[in-house]
Amino acid sequence: MLLVVLLALTALVSGCNTPALYQDDIYNPPVYWGRHVVKPGETLYSIAWRYGRDYRELGSANGIKPPWHLKAGQVLRLDLRGTVTSGRQTKAVASKAPPTRTARAPAPTAKSAPKPTVTRAPDKAAPLASQNQTVARVNWRWPHVGTVIAGYSSSGKVNKGIDIAGKAGDAVRAAASGNVVYAGNGLLGYGNLIIVNHNEHYLSAYAHNRKILVQEGEDVKAGQVIAELGSSGAERPMLHFEIRKNGNPVDPAHYLPRR
Template structure:
């Protein structure tokens, strides 16, 4: 009778059940693992689209831990996302149909010259007006495959290479580029792919139709 090979041990890890308001970034941070590790271990295509009740495999963890939930604007801890325009109203949401494409971000209404703030701490990797249609634009890198973009500004307050804190003013609202009214076009990109910013932020008001 052939000798059976011993069963290989499962790699250490635990399953974490997603609770309302939790983000994959916050789960990774709490367990002390890289966001990319969770994305790969769970074959996640869009880190912004985890759903309440999902079971997330945490490689290397030995016990489940309590993970905080997203905190609304004005009380967010460092590392969470806040709205780039204070008391802004969403004019156009992510995925809204346009003539030749679908909207890749949020258009947030504000008044001319109103501060646009960093939604999360990061490093300025672009500050200029060379992106077609975007007007004066700032792009921040958040060191975890995630970038945020702020477009159509009237003035830019930061330079490439500068480190900025969450809530710091980085630009002023305008209507440069392809814009018909003063607003901030806000995008979040994960590995250069646009994702729905509203899934990363607290609920917002929408303009009346």
């Protein structure tokens, strides 16, 4: 036993990926120790998914900026903590705020301009506020019509999502519109996996597929067929479906419409 522990510590120090984190049947809170060596085919999204981290936070911790490109052999430190900011909102506020201030400044000298400027400022601000408030809203739909055979659980026999029964070859559909940020089989326990980014907060995953029908970087629409249901990485044909908010697994039953 002592030898096993020493070998594990040696592997960590020598730069190997942080061990004991790839098993899907073990619940792992966010990992903030060790480091990860990027392998061919891995993306920041899939790596963050593996370690229970928000991809933006992990990228920030390692000085990586959008569009989050990685290279094989690149080392990501997991013992660092990054920050998460809303890039789109920050840019929007920066571009809209200055015109409002400059429009008010010349008011005493301009006789014809003040009224139109004053009335336009609220009109511009209102859509921005509305957009910021709805940025996290996603119109979810069921990715498959089968029966749920295992629900979400964060204790006991942990399940980070739900398992839906089906037949091999059944259509697996995108639960919401978004962009495919991972399509592969590099995460142990998930088989052929697809991860879709829906907005700054939400990701969804579709595991155990027989065949992946989309590619990384592809935009998909809600209800679009993205894979064929299968049993890769599972004992029976089924779809394992997850939703993660800011990197954390959440119960899909709280988001999917009632049947």
